[in-house]
Amino acid sequence: MTEKLFDNGTLFAFDAQVTACAETEKGYEVILDRTAFFPEGGGQAGDAGTLDGVKVTDTYERNGEVIHLCRSSLEVGKKVYGEIDADIRIRRMQNHSGEHLLMGFIHNMTGYENVGFHMGSEEVLLDLDGVISAEDIRICEQKANEAVAADVPITISYPDGEELSCMEYRSKLEMTENVRIVTIEGIDRCACCAPHFPSTGSIGIIKVISAESNRGGTRLHIICGLDALDLIRQRMESNAAISRMLSAKPEKTADAVEKLLGENAALKKQLAENERRAAEDIIGSIKNDSRKSFCVFTRGIGRNNMQKIANHAVKLTDGAVAVLSEDAAGFGYIIASEKLPLRAMAKDINLALGGKGGGSDQMIQGTFTAPKEAIESYFKAMQM
Known part of the structure; x- marks a missing residue:
């Protein structure tokens, strides 16, 4: 062995x-x-x-x-x-010893047990068997980092059966022999098989990234040591880039983003109103005395308002009306008819005009790549 x-x-x-x-x-x-x-x-x-x-x-x-x-x-x-590989081992020990330290404070405060643990390449998942508040997480995180600064001893022991029976320790499994106990002096005692530092000072930063409900308990996403430093550096660089783009101080980026989102929402509302009015103007100007199939060309009109235009224009034809909105890729279309079987006709229409799309007998929609003149000619020639 x-x-x-x-x-x-x-x-x-x-x-x-x-x-x-x-x-x-x-x-x-x-x-x-x-x-x-x-x-x-x-x-x-x-x-x-x-x-x-x-x-x-x-x-x-x-x-x-x-x-x-x-x-x-x-x-x-x-x-x-x-x-x-010392870098891999150190990072894993920082995360594992950090998890023990944080869990020790959580267990001492709430009595909750660790019922799930997974160390991934980017974070550690820690599952608790109870619901813990954001404030209690913050307090335990603070205490854990203070214990890092205090450089508390971490020891490994193999108590015999009698010692073990008298000992309070955390464990996800019932064990009676060859039990390896990891003790963080005065804070935590846990059965564990993994390597650990001789003291808490080597753990470095302990940070709870997020928390979520999980099977009636709480799942914590945590990161420690050099991995935590990497994450902090990455997020600080990202925040600095946002700061430059918004011309805001790094500590004021959230306020700047909130302001920008408010301005964006107001602009979207104004654009929607402008589009609605443009659609109403188009509806008011449509004429088709011949009752033949015809086209309505637009720009900057979305699908909902295109459909409103089509619902009005279809009453002016015994054939079909094509409402088209031009963009850089070609035309978005909605074709409506009260008398033609559009669903069956969609394949031929798309083939003729470089399109794709479909729908029902009353209305089909999609896109065309053909030029305006070709689309207009096709619908003028369409049989009612």
Whole structure:
């Protein structure tokens, strides 16, 4: 069975001997007599790194042995030098230790348990079995960050059965032996298999990104340490860009956006009113004494008002009326008739005028790419 060295979460290099190597579809599964690589478990992915320069892409456990998935084979019996990808390990430890710290304060305040935990590439998901208020989240987040500044010790222990029976600790599973306890002094005690820092100071920033209802409880989206710094930098850069575009101070961008949205809503309302009046003017000007099929060409008229024009104009023809609104791509159309089977005619109309669309016997709609003259000629020639 592999000797596991990752109780020391900051051990990033070690020597070991290869005890097995087997080729698989995904690569070479290498087993060592001892390893600092953490295999996936407890909601955390396995470590990556190298063994004598050979890339280790994943690590997982099987029957008590830690499997190192490698890009190349390693000779059985060979002494190798292992190196953990420190950036990946540190970021994961910051997020995992940060989750323990935050959850300790939440549990102490509310009594809620952690019933779900997943560490993704961009955030950590933490599921609580109760509903927690935004204010209580803010308080626990503040306390967790103050505990980071206090650099509280984090210890690993393996209490025996008697000690364990007398101990209060958090755990999602019922366990009675070989239980690994992670203790943040005076704040949290939790069963956990993953590597952790020796103290809270290495965690860095702890930030709750958002919270949402989840199966009668609460799901928190959190991020810690260097990942939190990356997110803060990204959002500050985005806010700075918005600040420049709006000519507003960075701390005033929300006010500037609110003002802009208000102005935009007023403009949309005014444009809608202008369009409605334009449609009414068009309706008032339509004449078709011949009762033949005809076209009404417009610009800047939306579908709703085009339909109002079509509903009026269709009463002036025994054929069909095409209401068209020109744009850069061609024409949007609504064709209406009280007597022609437009649904059956749509294929031929679209084929003739470079269009696409359809609808019912009374009304079809879509787009044309044909020029205005071709559309006008087609409807003039349409049989009633």
